[in-house]
Every structure is written in C-alpha cells, then in structure tokens.
Amino acid sequence: MGGKVELLILDEPTNGLDPMGIRKMRELFLKLVKEENMTILISSHILNEIQCIADTIGVMVKGTIVEEVPLETIKNKYPNGLEDYFFNIMDGGQSNA
Structure with a gap:
C-alpha cells in the first residue's frame, strides 16, 4: 500500500x-506542509504555539466549529494575538479586545 x-x-x-521538542515538532509540521503538501489538523489549547504554525484557525464550542478564519x-483584527480572538469568541463577541 504505502x-x-x-x-x-x-x-x-x-x-x-x-x-526544544516543541521547536522540533513545529519545524516538522511546517516541513510536512511545505515539502509534502500535507494538510495537518491540530487540536490544541496552547494558543501561542498554534499561532506559530497555523494558517487557518477553527474554534470549536461544545463539539461544533463556530468559526474558521485565516490567521x-x-x-x-487582534494585534495582541490569538488569545484575544479566542476570548472574544468565548465571550460571544462581546469582548472589547
């Protein structure tokens, strides 16, 4: 098969x-996307790490994707980063972030 x-x-x-392990994994993910044309779907609560490697962000609430947006x-819109975006979504869009 292979x-x-x-x-x-x-x-x-x-x-x-x-x-060091995190950096090596990040480099591996980016290499797989670029060199192997692979799509990688990552579920993570570590927003700063996701911000370093993702090109599209999807937020799930109670098992449903509520938003999917290019990074x-x-x-x-959120120059302070992904955390402000995430909390805005969790606040129902009511945050002043």
Missing part, C-alpha cells in the same frame, strides 16, 4: 514536550 499521507490529525501534539485575518 501511499502518500494527505491529512494528519493531531491532538495536543506538543503537550508535555520541552522547548492573517485574526492578526489584522
């Missing part, structure tokens, strides 16, 4: 890693 992997789904892949759009 076909090419097109989609990789990971749940908290950097949880418990030291900073660049979030950066333009």
